[in-house]
Amino acid sequence: ATPTALLVGTGRGAQLGILIKGPEVLESTRRVDTVVLDKTGTVTTGHMTLQEVYVAQGADEKDVLRLAGAVEHASEHPIARAVAAGAAKRLGAALPPVEAFENVPGRGVRGLVEGQDVEVGRLASRPLPEALAAAKETAESEGRTAVVVTRNGVALGVLTVADAIKETSAEAVRRLRALGLTPVLLTGDNERVARSVAAAVGIDEVIAEVLPEDKADVIRRLRDEGRTVAMVGDGVNDAAALATADLGLAMGTGTDAAIEAGDLTLVRGDLRVAADAIRLSRRTLTTIK
Numbered sequence: 079a080t081p082t083a084l085l086v087g088t089g090r091g092a093q094l095g096i097l098i099k100g101p102e103v104l105e106s107t108r109r110v111d112t113v114v115l116d117k118t119g120t121v122t123t124g125h126m127t128l129q130e131v132y133v134a135q136g137a138d139e140k141d142v143l144r145l146a147g148a149v150e151h152a153s154e155h156p157i158a159r160a161v162a163a164g165a166a167k168r169l170g171a172a173l174p175p176v177e178a179f180e181n182v183p184g185r186g187v188r189g190l191v192e193g194q195d196v197e198v199g200r201l202a203s204r205p206l207p208e209a210l211a212a213a214k215e216t217a218e219s220e221g222r223t224a225v226v227v228t229r230n231g232v233a234l235g236v237l238t239v240a241d242a243i244k245e246t247s248a249e250a251v252r253r254l255r256a257l258g259l260t261p262v263l264l265t266g267d268n269e270r271v272a273r274s275v276a277a278a279v280g281i282d283e284v285i286a287e288v289l290p291e292d293k294a295d296v297i298r299r300l301r302d303e304g305r306t307v308a309m310v311g312d313g314v315n316d317a318a319a320l321a322t323a324d325l326g327l328a329m330g331t332g333t334d335a336a337i338e339a340g341d342l343t344l345v346r347g348d349l350r351v352a353a354d355a356i357r358l359s360r361r362t363l364t365t366i367k
């Protein structure tokens with residue numbers, strides 16, 4: 079009877095918008111007690127837009143936008159898309175070309191623009207002028223991601239980007255809690271931004287400023303603490319963590335790498351369905367017993 083019951087569970091899953099890699103996947107969900115949620119693209123939409131432009135004393139706003147936009151134009155990162163599109167729009171002009179482009183995952187980008195060495199992100203922990211540091215902290219504590227723009231190693235300005243929290247995220251967290259699960263927010267983004275997003279959706283536990291290659295280690299550490307961990311993610315950055323978790327749930331709206339690494343796919347990218355998936359597999363297993 080076991081295989082039939084599992085297949086029924088799998089069929090119901092498809093109706094709910096859950097793709098299950100194999101019936102055996104349902105087994106690992108039973109003991110899950112912790113659900114790690116990636117921030118960008120999972121709890122938030124991941125569609126960022128450029129907001130404030132803070133300019134260092136003596137620098138020009140147009141230079142900040144042009145140089146940062148030019149370097150970010152070469153990157154696919156959601157921050158990069160927001161900066162490049164926002165800069166081109168505000169300048170009303172095409173961005174200059176970039177040479178020697180370099181992407182440093184989890185940190186930012188750099189390249190040569192108009193013969194100058196330009197960096198955008200959190201590449202180096204250079205001291206920022208006080209006014210810029212204050213503006214950056216305010217934006218971060220309000221949930222906006224701030225990146226520093228430097229020219230030849232000198233801070234030119236700070237750009238902030240906003241990413242909307244998905245309408246369904248707070249309800250999803252409530253449903254996970256109702257199942258007795260502890261939600262954890264995991265992100266490469268700044269601690270203040272992460273805290274702000276976590277507070278808005280009802281998450282207490284935050285693990286921030288984690289480099290892409292360290293996300294799987296975080297999952298391993300939680301498992302070493304004796305927790306049984308489900309991970310929900312969408313990005314290329316999340317693939318190793320999804321594979322390391324006891325249960326990997328990929329957003330169907332995310333990257334192929336994440337979908338391949340996950341045990342379950344939430345077809346519509348609706349986080350509420352993560353809770354439904356866990357409830358469904360528990361019920362299916364109860365039926366079997």
Ligand code: ADP
Binds near residue numbers: 182186
């Ligand atoms: P997440 O875990 O939210 O997907 P990432 O690991 O991709 O975040 O990035 C972490 C941080 O690295 C960003 O919040 C930003 O400060 C910096 N960063 C990464 N890529 C870029 C980029 N293209 N431009 C500017 N900053 C970047």
Ligand code: MG
Binds near residue numbers: 116117118120312
């Ligand atoms: Mg993500």
